[in-house]
Each structure stands twice: as structure tokens, then as C-alpha cells.
Amino acid sequence: MAHQLMRAVPRLVARRAFSTSLARAGGGGGGMPAWQINPRNVYEDRPDFPMPNVPYVSELTDAQKALKTKEAGDWNSLSDEELKQLYRLKFHKSLAEIEAPTGEWKTVVGGTSLIIALTLVLYIIQKKYAMPEMPSTCNYEWQEAMMKRQLQMRNNPVEGLASKWDYENNKWK
Template sequence: MAGRLLSQSLLRKIQHIQKFGIHNRSRIGSREIVGYGFNGQASYIDRSDFPMPAVRFRENTPDVQVLREKEKGDWNKLTLEEKKALYRASFCLTFAEMHAPTGEWKSIIGITLLLMSAGIWAYILEKLFVYPELPESFSVERKQAQLKRLIDMQANPIEGLASKWDYENNKWK
């Protein structure tokens, strides 16, 4: 039973390969394969470091086929528009278009600033409505009283706070 299922799945895979080919000919349609490509597969990718894709950008239409026949002859007889049409049939972008700035950084900075402002507003609202008031011991007068008490008790007289206090002149050393 398992052997029959395995052989059926293998048979389906083999039929798929025979029908569409290993390089997914069904995905590229009637576009012409013109080279090995970036990774050996029949795909179109605009890359400046590997400028020759494996397939042409557009499918072969009657207009393009007429231009391809004219292309085999003298290029001086082609007009500028025909040369541009031939280029656009083979490639999607020029090198200048590939390297042109996209403006994506603007949206990234905008989203970052929105998230930062949302975080700041969340902090402010938590500070106002969630956290309790600070205890009295955090006031300036209470802190000074605590410091005076530590000095009077001579806390850590060798290396600590009391070592920095001059007891004869009642000021910091």
C-alpha cells in the first residue's frame, strides 16, 4: 500500500517535470531564455552586480518579434524609439533606475518617530495615572536631613561619606 502511494507521488512529480520542465517553463510563459542567469534558474532579476538575467523581461509579441528581426540587420537603420523598445522588452530597469533613491527612508523615519511619540505618551500617561506620588523622603529637605544624620553618626569614616567631611570646620574636605 505504502509502495503504491510512493510510486503514485513519484509518477505525479515526473509528469509535472515532463509537462512544465525542471526550470518552471510555465512561469515564464513565452519569454525567451537567453542565458544561464544569476543562479542557473530561468528567472528575471534586476541586479547591477549580475546584469544579464536568464530570461527576457517581456513576452514575445508580434511587435517585439518584428523589432528583433530588424535588430539582426544594421543597427544604424533602427530609430531611437525602436532601440528603446528593444531594451524595454529585454530589461525592466536601466542602471540609473536601479540605483535611483526610492525614498523608503522617509517612511522608516516617519514610522520610527510615530512609535517613539507613542512610547513617550504612554510613559506620560502612566506617570500621571498609574504610578503613585513619590514618598516624602524624596523631598530636598528630607534628603539634606538624611545626609546631616549620616555625617553626625560618622557613617563609614574611613572610605565612605564621613571620610569626606571635615568635622573641625563643619564643611566638605
């Protein structure tokens, strides 16, 4: 591990991987702050960053341009419908619409149930047709006979089964 690290360090230094100039190159200049979450000029509805860089509608129609000029005036003169239209120019969905449940859980539960059901059917088919029968050594009678045989042989009398059997009374201690 140390040998590989010693071989990799000169290559990384040669590529300036440890240089601070790489960190500055990503966020320096260009007029856009480096702390910005969404540096691209793309509209996105995100609840963690509810103010997108660009408005939802970028190319306005004549009616929308008239509404924008009316917006520059007194907002009390705007009707509720006009306020909603202005909001929809800037945002596609409200925060409540973004966070509204989608019902996707139903698809997930249905798909998971289907996979579990198919797995169960395959298991039953394999158990019935593909798997061999259990060997006779797995029977309860066989195991009981083996235990009696080990007790008769007094197998492992210090710590095994024979140490827990009372041979005078023929019962477990």
C-alpha cells in the same frame, strides 16, 4: 557539550552529511554552471547582477518579432525609439531606474516618529495616572537631613562621609 557532539557525529556520518558527494550533487551536471548567481529561469532586476538569465519579454508579438529580425541587420539603420524598444524587450528597467531612490525613507521616518510619539503619550499617561508618587526619601531635603545625621553619628570615619568632613570647622575637607 562534548557528549552531545559524540552522539551527533555517527548520525551525521550515517546521513552522509560530511560527504563531498552532497557538494557535487548541487552543482553538477544539468547544463547550468554552478557559479551562476540566479540559477532559476526567472527575470529579476538586480543592480548586483544586471544581466538576468531570461529576457523581460519572453513571448514576442508580431511587431516585436519584426523588430528582432531588424536587429540582426545593421544597427545604424535603427532609430533611437527602436533601440529603446529592443532594450525594453531584454530589460524591464535600466540600471539608473533600478538604483533611483524610491522615497521609502519617508515611510520609515514617519512610522518611527509615530511609534515614538505613541510611546511618549503612553509614558505621560502612565506617569500621571498609573505610577505612584515618589517616596519622601527621594526628596532633596530628606537626603540632606540623612547626610547630616550620618555626619553627626560619625558613620564610617575611615573611608565614608565622615572621613571627608572637618568636624572642627564644620565644612568639607
